[in-house]
Amino acid sequence: MDLKLDQIYDRLYQSAFGLGIRILPGKGPQVVSGAHALNRINEILEKEGKLHPMIVTGPRIVKSEFFVNACGTLKEYSLFSDVRPDPDTKTVEKIAAMYTQERCDCFVAIGGGSNMDAAKAASARIARPDRTLQEMGGTLKVRRRTPLFLAVPTTAGTGSECTVAAVVTDPETHHKYSINDFVLCPDYAILDPVLTVSLPPFLTATTGMDALTHAVEAYLNRPYHRRETPGQCREAVRAIFRYLPEAFKKPDNLKARQEMLFASFKAGLAFTTACVGNVHAAAHTIGGMYHVPHGLANAVLLPIVLEDYGKKVERPLADLARFAHIAAGTDSECAAAFIQKIRDMNRTFGIPDHIEKISEDDLDQMASWAVQEANPLYPVPVIYDREHFKRILRRVGQLS
Template structure:
C-alpha cells in the first residue's frame, strides 16, 4: 500500500481508537434459559430462523412461552437481502412487536438486519452498509444462539449478502447490539461435529484478529486471550463429544467474549477476505475463516511475532523464554493442526482465478481504512492471499518447511 493511503488509514484508525471510550457501546442483558424470556418479552414476536432449526426442541420450547408468534424460517447460510425483505414484510403484515433471532450466525444477522430495516424503512439494506447508517431505535431484539461461534448476540454488526451482486457486506451500528441474549448451552448440544468445528474456529478467528489489531484495550485484550484459551481447551472435546455440557458452555462463553472483543477492537483481513469468498461462492463463513487464519497470520510476517508469543504462552504452547519467532510459528502451526484434526481443509479450491480481482477489491473496500490490521495491504497485495489460499502445493510446502 502506498504511503499516502497508508497514512490515511492509520490516522483514521487512531481517531477511532481515541473515540472508543466515548462511543455508546453496551452489552445485552444475559439470560441463560429460554424460560427466562418471560422477564423481557412483549406480546407477538417475529422469530427469524432457518428451516433446520424450526422443528427443534428449543424452538418448540420458545414457542410455548407465547400465545401467538410469527415465524420466518427462510434463512439460509449467508443471509440475503431478499430473505431480509421477506422477513420484514412478515413483521409488518402480522403486526409483530419484537424480533427474536434463533439459530446460528446467519439467523441472528438476518434478525438484526430486519431490525435495521424496521428502524429505517425508507432505506435499502445496501444503503445501511458501513458504519452508523441506521442511527434509529430498533424494536426489542432478542438473540438466541444455537451455535458457539459468531458472537452476533453481542456485536453491533449484521453481515448480509446482496441477492443480485452476491457482494457480502456488514451493517455496523450501535442500535444493532441486541437488547437481550439468551446463552443456553443445552441449545448447542445437537450441533453436528462439522458445525461445532467451523463455528468454534469462527470464534477463534474473532479473538485472534481482535488481539492482532492495533486498537486493543485492556478489556478487549483480556477478553480475547480468555476466549482463545477456552477454545483451545474445549473445541476438540465439543467436536468429539457433542454432549459434553461443560465444553459446550465454555465454547458459548468463548464465543460471547470473542464477539465483545472484536466489536470494540475490530477484525482484520481474514474476515474481509472470507466475506468476499462467502458472497461469491456461498462458502460457510466459519470454515473459510479457519482455512484463511493461518495463511493470513503467516503473511503478516514478523510484525505479529510478539502477540502470537503472548497467545502461545496463554494456552501453554510456549513460555517467556522462547524466542518470539519460534513461539509465533508454533502458534500458527497449532491452528493448522486444529483445522486438520476437525477435517477443515487447508485450502479453498473453489476460488477461480478470474474472480480474484473483484473479490480483492471488495476485501480492500471492507477492511481499509476501518480495520486496524497489523500490516496494511492494498488490492494487489490482497490478491496474493487468495492465490495462496487456492494453492494446495504452496500451503503443503509451507507446512513441510515448518
C-alpha cells in the same frame, strides 16, 4: 493515489476512530445462561412488556424439539423460518415486511449467525424504512433505535448475539457486506448449551474456529482496544483451544458447550470494539462469491494470513501462545507454535488447508470487495491493497 499515501490516510483514520471508540459508551446485551435458558423467553418478554414477538430462524431449527417447546410457552408470535446460510437482502426485506404487516413489537432470533444477522438487518430496516440495506452498509448509518432484540445462538462461533454488525449478501452481485451500528447490538443473549448439542461435529469445529478468528484478529487490532478488550481476547483464545476439541469429540459435553458459548460471546464483545481484519475481509468475499461457510473460510485463512504478517505479529501471537499454555520460548518460537497449533486443530477437525472453488477470473472483483471492507476501518498489523489480497486468495485457492 500512491499506495504509501493510502496507508498514511488509513492509519490517520484509524487513530481518530480509535479515540472515538474509547469515548463512546459500551453496550452489551444482558446474558441469560445455563441449560434450558431458552425456556425463559416468555419471562423476559413479559418483563419488557412485549406481546407479539417475531421469531426468526431457519428450516432445521424450526423442526427441533427445543424450538417447539419454547414456542409453546408463548401466547402469540409470528414466525419466519426460511433463513438460509449467507442471508440475502431479499430475505431481509421479507422479514421486515412480515414484522410490519403482523404488527410485531420485538425480535427473537434463534440459530447461527445467518439467522441473527438476517433479523438484525431487518431490525435496521424497521428503524430506517427510508433507507435501503445497501445505503446502511458500512459504519454508523442506522442511528435510530431498533426494536427489542433477543438473540439465541445455536452455534458457538459467530458472536452475533453480542455484536453491532449484520452481514448480508446482494443476490445479484454476490457482494457480501456488513451493516455496523451500535443500535444493532441485541438486548439479550440467551446462552443455552443444550441448543448446541445436536450440532454436527464439523459445524461445531468451523464455528469454533470462527470464534477463534474473532478473538485473534481483535487482539491484533490494538489501536481500537478498550481496557477490557485484551483480556476478553486472551480468555476466549484459551477457552477455545481447551474446550473446542472436547465439544468436537463429545457433543453432549454440556460443560464444553457452555464454555464455548462464553468464549464466542467474549470474542464477539472484543471484535465489536476492536473490529476484525484481513482474514474476515477475504472470508466474506469467498463466502459471498462461492457460498463457502464463513467459519470454514476463516479457519483456512487464519494461519495463512498470520504467517503472512510475519514479524509484525510475533509479539502478540507469542503473548496468546503463552497465555493459552501452547508454548514457551522466544517470541518467534511461540508465534510459530501458535500458528502451527491452529493448523493442527484444523487437521484434527478435517478442515482443509485450501479452498478449491476459488477462480483466477474472480480475483479482481474479490480483492476489490476485500479492500473496500478492510480499508480504512480495520486497524490491521499489515494493510493489504488489492494485489496483496489477490496473493492471499491465490494461496488459499492454491492457484500459484
